[in-house]
Amino acid sequence: xxxxxxxxxxxxxxxxxxxxxxxxxxxxxxxxxxxxxxxxxxxxxxxxxxxxxxxxxxxxxxxxxxxxxxxxxxxxxxxxxxxxxxxxxxxxxxxxxxxxxxxxxxxxxxxxxxxxxxxxxxxxxxxxxxxxxxxxxxxxxxxxxxxxxxxxxxxxxxxxxxxxxxxxxxxxxxxxxxxxxxxxxxxxxxxxxxxxxxxxxxxxxxxxxxxxxxxxxxxxxxxxxxxxxxxxxxxxxxxxxxxxxxxxxxxxxxxxxxxxxxxxxxxxxxxxxxxxxxxxxxxxxxxxxxxxxxxxxxxxxxxxxxxxxxxxxxxxxxxxxxxxxxxxxxxxxxxxxxxxxxxxxxxxxxxxxxxxxxxxxxxxxxxxxxxxxxxxxxxxxxxxxxxxxxxxxxxxxxxxxxxxxxxxxxxxxxxxxxxxxxxxxxxxxxxxxxxxxxxxxxxxxxxxxxxxxxxxxxxxxxxxxxxxxxxxxxxxxxxxxx
Numbered sequence: 001x002x003x004x005x006x007x008x009x010x011x012x013x014x015x016x017x018x019x020x021x022x023x024x025x026x027x028x029x030x031x032x033x034x035x036x037x038x039x040x041x042x043x044x045x046x047x048x049x050x051x052x053x054x055x056x057x058x059x060x061x062x063x064x065x066x067x068x069x070x071x072x073x074x075x076x077x078x079x080x081x082x083x084x085x086x087x088x089x090x091x092x093x094x095x096x097x098x099x100x101x102x103x104x105x106x107x108x109x110x111x112x113x114x115x116x117x118x119x120x121x122x123x124x125x126x127x128x129x130x131x132x133x134x135x136x137x138x139x140x141x142x143x144x145x146x147x148x149x150x151x152x153x154x155x156x157x158x159x160x161x162x163x164x165x166x167x168x169x170x171x172x173x174x175x176x177x178x179x180x181x182x183x184x185x186x187x188x189x190x191x192x193x194x195x196x197x198x199x200x201x202x203x204x205x206x207x208x209x210x211x212x213x214x215x216x217x218x219x220x221x222x223x224x225x226x227x228x229x230x231x232x233x234x235x236x237x238x239x240x241x242x243x244x245x246x247x248x249x250x251x252x253x254x255x256x257x258x259x260x261x262x263x264x265x266x267x268x269x270x271x272x273x274x275x276x277x278x279x280x281x282x283x284x285x286x287x288x289x290x291x292x293x294x295x296x297x298x299x300x301x302x303x304x305x306x307x308x309x310x311x312x313x314x315x316x317x318x319x320x321x322x323x324x325x326x327x328x329x330x331x332x333x334x335x336x337x338x339x340x341x342x343x344x345x346x347x348x349x350x351x352x353x354x355x356x357x358x359x360x361x362x363x364x365x366x367x368x369x370x371x372x373x374x375x376x377x378x379x380x381x382x383x384x385x386x387x388x389x390x391x392x393x394x395x396x397x398x399x400x401x402x403x404x405x406x407x408x409x410x411x412x413x414x415x416x417x418x419x420x421x422x423x424x425x426x427x428x429x430x431x432x433x434x435x436x437x438x439x440x441x442x443x444x445x446x447x448x449x450x451x452x453x454x455x456x457x458x459x460x461x462x463x464x465x466x467x468x469x470x471x472x473x474x475x476x477x478x479x480x481x482x
Contacts, residue, residue, distance in 0.1 A: 036245070037245040041454075041455060044159055044162045044163065045455045047158050047240065048450045049457050053154065054154055057150070058460060060151075061144070061147045062465045064147040065466045067144065068140045068469070069472050070140070071136035071137040072133070075133045076473070079121070079122065079124075081119055083119040084116075085115065088113075088114055088115070088116050088310075090113075091109070091110075092110045092112065093109055094109075095107055116310045118306065118308030121304065121305045122303075124300055126299070126300045127299040127300055127301060128299040130295070131289060132290050132294075135286045139290065142279045146279035149275040152272035152275075153276070156272065156446070159443070159448050159453070160443045166249055168235070170246055170248075171231075171428055172227050172228035174428045176225055179221040179224050183214065183221060186213050186417065189213070189414070190211060193207050193410055194207055210414065213414045255442055260369065260372050263368050266445045267364045267368045268365065271364045271444075273446075277359075281350070281354055287350070288343065290346075291339070291343040294335075297329060298330045299329050300328050302325065302326050303325040303326075306322045307319075308320040308321075371437065371441040374441075375438060378430055379434055381426070381433065391423075395416050
């Protein structure tokens with residue numbers, strides 16, 4: 001009777017393990033939290049809206065937008081007022097002829113005590129600067145576009161990391177539950193072995209082996225719990241909240257190109273890394289033209305209006321008003337050679353930018369090939385993992401039946417149980433890897449974005465802020481183009 005009861009309890013524990021393995025990553029997280037479940041899409045929406053790394057990248061782009069109005073300032077008028085005021089004391093000695101007696105000079109003396117003050121308005125307008133301003137504006141615009149592409153890279157990284165963190169929590173939760181159920185099964189096996197030892201069917205060695213298996217299973221559970229805590233902390237860092245009742249994560253393979261060659265072609269044309277590199281090439285080309293403008297003549301118009309009081313020798317009551325306008329032409333002849341060095345340097349930097357663009361294309365191509373290979377591997381691992389679980393379940397059942405008639409030892413049963421556990425854990429890992437690999441593959445071609453995967457969130461448009469500031473003349477308040 002004892003053996004039958006033990007066998008029933010073991011069978012019940014085994015069924016529990018089967019249910020956990022069948023669920024795999026589809027099981028919800030058992031972490032405490034609110035009743036409403038969190039989906040992968042809602043978690044990514046949280047990260048998109050509130051991740052600090054992504055938000056600081058957006059702020060960086062907004063700061064880069066200000067390079068455009070700074071460049072435009074080169075051909076805008078410049079005006080300033082210079083004012084001065086302060087007490088002044090003057091002691092004047094003036095020749096006043098010669099003395100008749102000794103032919104010496106006579107002098108007259110006077111003192112002035114006043115408060116000279118005045119103001120001067122200066123206005124300058126550049127007429128021609130060799131194209132430096134126009135090319136600076138184009139360079140600034142290319143820099144802004146490069147910064148936007150870099151922002152897309154950051155967005156991709158956050159979304160991919162968020163999906164990875166989400167799936168890691170699901171994986172580690174599933175593994176932890178598998179190991180908990182494994183302990184229950186092994187404890188039942190240990191109890192059954194001790195019962196059989198009491199009636200002389202097995203030896204003390206069998207009991208020790210069962211005890212060792214339970215101890216090892218508990219150690220593995222502690223490691224799984226520690227891994228889950230690490231994954232939860234990483235989830236909190238990326239998503240912004242602690243995970244609670246996570247729903248199953250789904251692969252986004254339907255959004256991927258069907259062939260590897262098509263994916264490579266799309267990546268080379270659309271990937272933000274390549275796009276940023278190409279805009280950097282454009283900026284470097286404009287930098288060469290800006291440097292060459294230092295050899296061109298410049299023309300400007302200047303106007304000045306000045307009004308001064310008590311300024312003539314400090315004499316109280318004096319007043320001086322002046323106004324004038326002039327044109328200034330500057331033709332550079334030789335300035336020490338620094339301008340030529342700047343041009344050569346800009347050309348070398350242009351060559352460097354072009355080489356970097358080639359490097360980015362090669363890097364993107366390698367990333368696409370690697371991500372697609374990982375996705376194919378994960379899909380194949382799931383198929384083989386499912387077969388492995390089914391075979392391990394059959395093998396364990398057979399070993400248990402054979403052990404009942406003395407054809408198998410307790411160690412054989414424990415080994416079969418461990419093999420089944422390993423197969424289930426590997427299947428859970430493969431399921432997680434498939435989802436993560438699908439996000440990595442979409443990111444490798446440059447299409448992992450909130451818009452592409454239809455996140456329920458207000459999309460951030462960096463062009464709004466740029467349009468608000470690119471032609472702004474005055475003001476220190478930052479517009480809320482976010």
